[in-house]
Amino acid sequence: MKTILITSQKGGSGKTMLAAHLAVEAERTGDAPAWIIDADRQGTLTRWHERRKAETPQRGEVRLEKLMTALAALAGQGAAYCFIDTAPTISAQTAALIDLADLVVIPVRPSPSDL
Numbered sequence: 001m002k003t004i005l006i007t008s009q010k011g012g013s014g015k016t017m018l019a020a021h022l023a024v025e026a027e028r029t030g031d032a033p034a035w036i037i038d039a040d041r042q043g044t045l046t047r048w049h050e051r052r053k054a055e056t057p058q059r060g061e062v063r064l065e066k067l068m069t070a071l072a073a074l075a076g077q078g079a080a081y082c083f084i085d086t087a088p089t090i091s092a093q094t095a096a097l098i099d100l101a102d103l104v105v106i107p108v109r110p111s112p113s114d115l
């Protein structure tokens with residue numbers, strides 16, 4: 001299983017939107033289930049998932065201290081991808097998440113040019 005972390009200290013940069021869309025597309029085109037985990041206490045990804053009518057991607061409710069164990073369990077039950085959304089902060093928690101990710105995606109929005 002590949003663990004993909006979407007993170008940036010910049011609020012509103014598109015982390016949650018990307019986590020949701022990447023997970024849906026991975027599930028649609030991949031050969032195995034994709035999961036999402038919401039590691040942001042704002043809970044935006046969780047609210048999106050609660051409103052979503054489709055049953056996939058599935059969402060893991062995980063205490064972050066138990067994340068390694070939870071990821072191993074997901075991999076053991078055949079998950080192909082796990083997308084983790086994060087809070088717009090730099091913290092020890094973010095650093096720990098970066099350490100365990102296979103890929104870190106940092107969304108950046110372009111600023112308007114003043115030229």
Ligand SMILES: Nc1ncnc2c1ncn2[C@@H]1O[C@H](COP(=O)(O)OP(=O)(O)OP(=O)(O)O)[C@@H](O)[C@H]1O
Pocket residue numbers: 010011012013014015016017018040042044086087088
């Ligand atoms: N590529 C995009 N095009 C248009 N709208 C976008 C795009 N990416 C994000 N948005 C919109 O911008 C807003 C912020 O996006 P999002 O919630 O994903 O940011 P975030 O980085 O998760 O924010 P936060 O740091 O507060 O968690 C949302 O309303 C979202 O729909």
Ligand SMILES: [Mg+2]
Pocket residue numbers: 015016017040044045085086
């Ligand atoms: Mg967000």
